[in-house]
Amino acid sequence: MRKSTLYLVITTILAVFLAACGTAVAQTPESEGRTLSVNGSAQVSLAPDIAYISIGVTTENADAAVAVEQNNRQTTNVINALEASGIAEQDILTTNFSIYITPTHTPEGREAETTFTVSNIVHVTLRDLDQIGEVLGTVVQAGANQITGIQFDVADKTTALSEARKLAVENSRTMAEELAEAANVSLGPVKSINYYGGNYPVAVQLERDMPAMDTGIVPISTGQLSITVDVNVVYEIR
Numbered sequence: 001m002r003k004s005t006l007y008l009v010i011t012t013i014l015a016v017f018l019a020a021c022g023t024a025v026a027q028t029p030e031s032e033g034r035t036l037s038v039n040g041s042a043q044v045s046l047a048p049d050i051a052y053i054s055i056g057v058t059t060e061n062a063d064a065a066v067a068v069e070q071n072n073r074q075t076t077n078v079i080n081a082l083e084a085s086g087i088a089e090q091d092i093l094t095t096n097f098s099i100y101i102t103p104t105h106t107p108e109g110r111e112a113e114t115t116f117t118v119s120n121i122v123h124v125t126l127r128d129l130d131q132i133g134e135v136l137g138t139v140v141q142a143g144a145n146q147i148t149g150i151q152f153d154v155a156d157k158t159t160a161l162s163e164a165r166k167l168a169v170e171n172s173r174t175m176a177e178e179l180a181e182a183a184n185v186s187l188g189p190v191k192s193i194n195y196y197g198g199n200y201p202v203a204v205q206l207e208r209d210m211p212a213m214d215t216g217i218v219p220i221s222t223g224q225l226s227i228t229v230d231v232n233v234v235y236e237i238r
Contacts, residue, residue, distance in 0.1 A: 033236050035191055036179060040172025040231045044164040045224045048152035051132055054095070055082075055139050056121035056146030064099060064116040071118040074143030081142035082124060085135050091125040121146065127155075133220050152222055161197060164229035169193070172233040180237060188236030197229040 057074045061067035082092055102115045126132055129152075136147065154160070180187050 033188070034185075034238075035234050036176055036185075036187070036237045037232065037234045038172050038176045038179065040168045040170070040175065040233060041228065042164045042167030042171055043226050043228045044160045044167070045226050046154055046157075046160050048154055048222050048225050049127075049129065050153050050155045051126040051129055051222075052151045052153065053124045053126060053132075053136075054121055054148040055124055055144050056096075056119060056148065057144055058117065058119045058146050060102065060115050060117050062113050062115055064118075067116045067118045068099065071120055075120045075122075077142040078139050078144045079122065081138045082122075082135070085131065085138055086128070087124060087126065087135070091127070093123045094120065095123045096121040119146070121148075129222055132222075136220070150220070152225060154225060157227060160227050161229065164197065164227050165195065165231070168229045168231045169233065172231055176233065176235050180235075183237075185237045188238050191234040191236055193234075194232040195229070196231070197227070 055078060057071055057078060059067050059071040059074065061070065079092060083089065096119065098119045100117055102117045104112045104115055106112050124135075126135060132150070140147075176187055
C-alpha cells in the first residue's frame with residue numbers, strides 16, 4: 001500500500017514538472033514568430049509651378065550715408081520693377097539689410113581709405129514661371145547686382161506624395177516576396193511600417209555679383225523636381 005502511494009506521489013510530481021516545462025517552451029521568443037524587415041523606395045517626378053528668388057542690391061562708398069542713399073534708391077527701383085511685372089506686394093520680403101566696413105590696402109600693404117558696403121536683399125516668390133526670365137532681366141536693369149539663387153518648388157505636393165507612398169509600400173512588398181521565396185518561407189501580416197519622405201527642390205545658382213547691364217530675358221530652364229519616399233516594413237514570416 002505504501003509503495004502504491006509513493007508511486008502515485010512521484011507520478012503526480014513528474015506530471016506537474018512536465019507541465020511546467022511545457023509552459024516554459026511555449027513562451028520562448030522563437031515561438032512568438034519570426035520577422036522579415038525590408039526597405040521600400042519610390043520616386044515621383046513633377047513639374048515645378050513656383051520659384052523663390054533672392055535678389056539683392058550692393059553699393060559701396062567711402063561715406064556710409066552716401067552708400068545707404070545709393071542702395072535705397074536702387075532697391076526701390078528693383079521693388080518697383082517687380083511690382084510692375086505683376087509680383088504681389090506680399091510676395092516681396094526683405095530678408096537682409098546690412099552695413100559693413102571693407103578696408104582697402106595699398107600695393108605696399110598699408111591700409112588705405114575705408115569703404116562702407118551696404119547690402120539689401122529681398123526674397124521674391126514668383127508664381128508664374130513663364131515670366132521668370134523676363135523678371136530677372138528687368139530687375140538687373142533696375143539696379144539689382146546680386147542674385148544668390150533660384151529655388152523651384154511645387155505649391156501643392158499632396159497628390160504626388162500620396163502616389164509615392166503607395167509605390168514605396170508596393171516596392172517593399174515586392175522585395176519581401178522575393179526574399180521570402182528565396183528563403184522558402186511565406187509572408188504573414190505586416191508587423192510595423194516606418195515612413196521617411198522628403199522633397200529636394202533644385203536650386204539654380206547664378207553669378208553672385210552682376211554689373212548693371214541690358215540683359216533682356218535671362219534664359220532659365222525649370223526642369224523637373226523629384227519627390228522621394230522611403231519606407232521600412234516588417235512582415236511576419238512562417
